Amino acid sequence: MWFSGITSRPSFSLGGFMNKVRVRFAPSPTGYLHIGGVRTAIFNYLFARRYGGTFVLRIEDTDRERSNKDAVDQIIDSMRWLDLDFDEGPIFQSERSDLYQAQINKLLDEGKAYKCTCTAEELDAKRKKAEAEKRNYTYDGTCRDLDPSRDLGTTLFTIRFRNPRVAPDSFKDLILGRIPIDKNKLDDWILVRSDGSPTYNFCVVVDDADMGISHVIRGNDHVDNTPKQIQLYQALDLPVPEFAHMPLTHGPDGSKLSKRREQEYREQGISVSVQEYRNMGYLPHALVNYLTRLGWSHGDQEIFSRKELTELFSLEHVGRSSGIMNPDKLKWLNAQYLKESDDADLADLLVPFLAELGIETTADQRLQKIVHPLKERAKTLPEMAQMSKYFFVAPESYEAKGIKKWWKATAAESVRRVRDQLDDLNLDDETALEEAFRKLADELTDGKLGKVAQPIRLALTGVTFSPSLFTIIAILGREESQRRLDRALATIGKE
């Protein structure tokens, strides 16, 4: 049994599609890749991998006005960044007009579609009138029963679907359960525009059928399109795929993510645009992990490797309510991935972020050493770059509160002693360094290592928090460390 009640959800089964799962991601190239779009791409990708199926990328560019090549590149680039490799495509709808034409002719020949000469203005007026009268607007069928062989001359016309006015009572959704179909909304919708271009709902059906798509996994905003698409499948005598409508993604305030509020989002650490996450210093796999987990779950687990994701993902555990982007959790996840990252990889990734701070460097050994203690402290790459600043430039000023607390006159002695001891110590031996510091503490500060360390930390970094002092000294080197200590000595206890 697929379902046991009207609102219960069906249990998932591959049914007749065993071993031939084919899914697709079908964005329209009208701008950068939307974060909500990525989520549907991820779910499709994961679904394909999970069931050994095929993931295809189709570009929905039937609207020539708004589509552009640049957007296509951005979409593919973003998918590559996220490691969402597709098996087929990109397939461009704009290049498949013959296919659409053939299906249109078939419908026309069979009387399942007809030419309509109503103008956009007329239609608009009727729609407004219906609205004013608080009526539901559907096409009134003015051209429905006219003689198909009448001579239209040069009159522009659209091609409409001759709605058979019969449809199932409901359709099955793998995520939502059973969705009722409202017969009152079934009308003669437009298949081909007056400029000859096919419409979305028509192309989707023809394409999905032609490409052998077994499961249509898409956003919730398409549920109302599904009935009319099912009717078309039936009119075309094509097999109807399975449908799965996933919940949408919302902003922190609970409303739909809108491009207009991008500025606001950025300040909170999120964005509508995928590529912006790269700029904000998020790791692609952390983003994918986050987006997947937003709306899907596997018990209490939060962190999933790509392998786990492709082995565990299933539609049954996709939630039905929309999710709100939570920057804090995204950052936390990112931090988890950062922590587990390879030093060399991180060094590579960090270079451009350092450049943004005016620090030109390469991902050399030294940078790898710097990155190592920082990766468990930073949540994002820019944050890490910021933290590593003092490894490249000596502090120009010192934290005021730190000066007050740690640079009392008595601190001068320990700073001076450390400065001198650096002459004889092997800086690469952090335990030896620590030992020396501890001895000093025993002697000067009653064994309190912090009292020795903090003044020096301030002198070396300009701030009162950092990774281990010994690590810092090792990375800075003898000369630079002593220079910074000398400079500090000039001011300690002087006020």
Next chain:
RNA sequence: GGCCCCAUCGUCUAGCGGUUAGGACACCGGCCUCUCACGUCGGUAACAGGGGUUCAAGUCCCCUUGGGGUCACCA
């Protein structure tokens, strides 16, 4: 407004009739400690409301409320 969908801590969620309602982020404390962070231990915090069904309801049904989606010659 019509139609459709949704509803457990602030957020993401576990829960598929019997639980002290669990986990994660965030927040607050303790521990660890050269500071910060990591880590670790603990704490605050939820079943939207009302009716049913049932021996028993967060779990099933209905209504209300709230949120969302959609109503194009856009996709």
